[in-house]
Amino acid sequence: MKRVVLSGIQPTGKLHIGNLAGAIRNWVRIQDEYKCFYMIADLHSLTAYSNNYKEIKENVLDIYIDLLACGIDLSKSVLFIQSEIPAHTQLHLILSMITPLGWLQRNPTYKEKIIEMQDKDLSNYGFLGYPVLQAADILIYRAEKVPVGQDQVSHLEITREIARRFNHFYGKFFPEPEPLLTTSPKVLGFDGRKMSKSYNNAIYLADPPEEVLQKVKKYVTDTKKVYKNDPGNPEHCSVFPLYGIFAPEDETKQVDKGCRSGQRGCVDCKKRCAELIMESLKSYREKRQYYMKNINELKKHIKENNEKAQAVALKNIREIYNKVGLIYG
Ligand code: TRP
Ligand code: SF4
Numbered sequence: 202m203k204r205v206v207l208s209g210i211q212p213t214g215k216l217h218i219g220n221l222a223g224a225i226r227n228w229v230r231i232q233d234e235y236k237c238f239y240m241i242a243d244l245h246s247l248t249a250y251s252n253n254y255k256e257i258k259e260n261v262l263d264i265y266i267d268l269l270a271c272g273i274d275l276s277k278s279v280l281f282i283q284s285e286i287p288a289h290t291q292l293h294l295i296l297s298m299i300t301p302l303g304w305l306q307r308n309p310t311y312k313e314k315i316i317e318m319q320d321k322d323l324s325n326y327g328f329l330g331y332p333v334l335q336a337a338d339i340l341i342y343r344a345e346k347v348p349v350g351q352d353q354v355s356h357l358e359i360t361r362e363i364a365r366r367f368n369h370f371y372g373k374f375f376p377e378p379e380p381l382l383t384t385s386p387k388v389l390g391f392d393g394r395k396m397s398k399s400y401n402n403a404i405y406l407a408d409p410p411e412e413v414l415q416k417v418k419k420y421v422t423d424t425k426k427v428y429k430n431d432p433g434n435p436e437h438c439s440v441f442p443l444y445g446i447f448a449p450e451d452e453t454k455q456v457d458k459g460c461r462s463g464q465r466g467c468v469d470c471k472k473r474c475a476e477l478i479m480e481s482l483k484s485y486r487e488k489r490q491y492y493m494k495n496i497n498e499l500k501k502h503i504k505e506n507n508e509k510a511q512a513v514a515l516k517n518i519r520e521i522y523n524k525v526g527l528i529y530g
Contacts, residue, residue, distance in 0.1 A: 202236075203234070203235050203236040204235050204236065204346060205235065205236050205237075205238065205343060205344045205345055205346075206231060206235040206236065206238065206345075206346045206347065206348060206381070207237075207239075207338060207339050207342050207344035207347060207378075208224070208228060208237075208239055208347055208348045208349060209239070209241070209242035209283065209335075209338055210224065210225075210239075210240075210241060210242060210264065210268075211241075211242045211243075211245050211246045212241050212242070212243055212246055212257055212258075212260040212263075213249075213250075213257055213260065213398065214257075214260060214398035215263050215264065215267060215405050215406070215407055216264060216267040216268075216271070216405065216406050216407075217396055217398065217403035217404055217406065218388060218396070218403070218405075218406065218443075218446070219388035219395075219396035219403065221406060221446075222385045222388050222446045223350050223383055223385055224348065224349070224350060224383065225268065225271050226271075226383075226385070227348045227381065227383045228273060228278075228348055229271060229273060229274075231348065231381070232273070232274055232277040232278050233277065235346060236278075237277070237278040237279070238278070238279045238281070238342050238344065238513075239268065239278055239279070239280045239281075240280070240281050240282065240283045240338065241261055241264055241281075241282050241283060242283050242335075242338070243261055243282060243283050243284045244283050244284050244290070244334060245283070245334060245335070247327070248323070248325075248327050248328040248331055249318060249321045249323065249328070250321075251325075251327070261282060262499070265280065265282075265499065265503060266489055266492045266493065266499065267406055267489070268280060269488060269492060269499075269502075270484075270485045270486075270488035270489040270492065271406070271485055275502055275505075275506065279506050280502075280506050281503075281506045281507045281509070281510040282503065282507060285507040285510075285511070286341075286507065286510050286511050286514050288341050288511075288514035288515055288517065288518040289334070289337050289514065290334075291518050292337035292340065292341045292518060292521060293330070293333055293334045293337040295522075295525060296336055296340070296363050296367065297330055297333050299363065299366050299370060300333050300336075300359075300363055300366075302329075304332075304362060304363075305329050305330065305332060305333070305359070306329070308332055308355055308356070308359060309355050310332075310352065310353075310356065311328075311332075314328075331356075332356045332359040332360070333359075333363065335359075335360065336356075336359060336360040336363045336364070339357075339360050339378050340363070340364055340367075340375045340378075341513075341514045341517055341518065342510075342513055342514065342517070343374075343376055343517065344376070344378050345376045345378055345379065346378065346379055346381045347360075347379070347380055347381060348380075348381040348383065349381070349382070349383075350383060351382065353380070354380055357379070357380050361377040361378065364376070364377050364378070365377060371524040371525055372524055374520065374521065374524055385446065387442065388442060388443070388446065389420075389439040389442065390402025390403055390404075391404070391416050391417070391420045391439075392419075393420075393421050393439055404416050404417070404478065406489075407486075407489060413475050413478050413479055413482075414472070414475040414479075417440065417443075417474055417475040417478070418471055418475075420439050420440045420471065421438075421439055422438045422467045422470075422471075423437040424437070425437070426438075426467065429466035429468070430463045430466070431463055432460070432461055432462060432463040433460045433461065433463070433465075433467070434461065435456070435457050435461070438460070438467075440467075440470060440471055440474050441456065441457070443474050444456050444474060444477070447474070447477040447478050447480075447481050448474075448477050452477075456473075
C-alpha cells in the first residue's frame with residue numbers, strides 16, 4: 202500500500218513559474234511513490250475573499266487546467282475541488298472543538314498575514330481557524346506526507362498537534378503528518394522582490410513567448426557588470442536562479458563561468474534564459490490548449506475526481522463521527 206499524500210493550492214491567481222519551481226514540480230515528481238490527493242483550496246480563499254469571491258472564482262478551472270498541463274496525472278493522482286467534498290467542513294467543525302485558541306493565536310502566519318494583507322478584513326473567526334481547516338483537509342484522507350513550502354511548516358505543526366489531541370481523546374485514528382519540503386531556489390520576480398501575483402512581477406505559465414522575453418528583459422542583473430565584457434557575479438543577479446530551474450546542470454555551470462570571466466553578456470544571457478523557459482513550457486502550453494478546447498472532457502475529469510475524493514472522505518468521516526460518539530440508531 203502506498204502512503205497517502207495530500208496538498209492544496211489556493212485559487213487566488215493563475216500559476217506562475219515560482220509556483221512551478223516551488224510546489225508543483227514536487228507534486229508531479231512524487232506521483233509514483235505516493236497515493237496523492239491534490240486539491241484546489243477554494244474554501245481557504247474565502248477567508249480573504251468572503252464578500253468578493255467572484256473575483257477569483259474563474260481561477261478554479263484555470264488552475265485545474267494548469268495543474269493537468271504541468272503533469273498531474275489523473276491515472277495516478279486525485280485532483281479535486283475542496284468545497285465539493287463536504288467532509289472537509291464536517292471534520293473542520295469537529296477539530297475546531299478540540300483546538301485551543303492559543304495554538305491559533307500564536308500561529309506566525311496568522312500574525313504575518315494580518316499585517317501583510319491590510320487591504321483585506323481578516324478579523325474574523327474563519328481566518329483564525331485557517332489552520333484547522335487545513336488540518337481537516339489533510340486528516341480526512343489520513344495523509345502522512347504533505348508537500349509544501351517552508352511557509353506552511355507552522356500549519357503542519359498545528360495539524361500534528363490537533364491529530365495527537367484527537368487520538369488522545371477518541372482513540373488513535375489519524376497519523377501525524379510530516380511536511381515533504383521542496384528545496385528549490387527562491388524565484389524572484391522581475392522587480393527583484395519575491396515572485397508573487399500581488400506584486401505584479403510574475404512570469405505566468407500561460408504567458409505567450411514574447412511576454413516571457415519582455416519580462417526576463419526587465420530583470421535586474423549584477424549592477425557591477427556594466428559593460429558586456431565586465432566580469433559579473435551570478436549571486437548578485439536575479440536571472441541566474443532561473444537557470445537553476447530551467448537549464449540542465451552543465452549549462453548552468455557554463456553560465457556561471459562565463460559570467461564570472463566576463464565572456465558572457467547580460468543581453469544574450471537573458472535571451473537564452475527566456476528561450477529555456479519557453480522550451481520547458483512547450484508541452485505545458487500544448488496541454489493547456491487541448492483542455493481549453495475540450496472543456497467538457499475537463500468537466501468530466503473534475504466530476505470523477507471529486508467523486509473519488511468524496512468516497513474516501515465519506516468513509517473516514519463516518520468513522521470519525523463514530524469515534525466521537527455522534528451515532529444515532
Ligand atoms: N494553506 C496552503 C497555502 O496557502 C493551501 C492549503 C490548503 C494546503 N489546505 C492545504 C496545503 C492542505 C497543504 C495541505 O499554500
Ligand atoms: Fe546575470 Fe547572466 Fe548577466 Fe551574469 S551574464 S549578471 S548571470 S544575466
